[in-house]
Amino acid sequence: ASCMDPQQRLLLEATYEAIEMAGLCTKRLQQQQQQQQTHHVRQQQQQSALEEI
Numbered sequence: 001a002s003c004m005d006p007q008q009r010l011l012l013e014a015t016y017e018a019i020e021m022a023g024l025c026t027k028r029l030q031q032q033q034q035q036q037q038t039h040h041v042r043q044q045q046q047q048s049a050l051e052e053i
Contacts, residue, residue, distance in 0.1 A: 019026060 016026075019029065
């Protein structure tokens with residue numbers, strides 16, 4: 001984090017603050033993001049398999 005662009009750091013801090021102020025649970029958001037990433041990877045694998053046929 002010490003090597004991060006200061007503008008990017010400010011954006012991340014503001015985003016985190018907005019999430020907290022909205023009363024959202026960051027752990028739940030992380031789980032949802034992981035689920036979306038897993039779904040995206042599965043879709044890519046299925047598409048690759050179809051292209052090989």
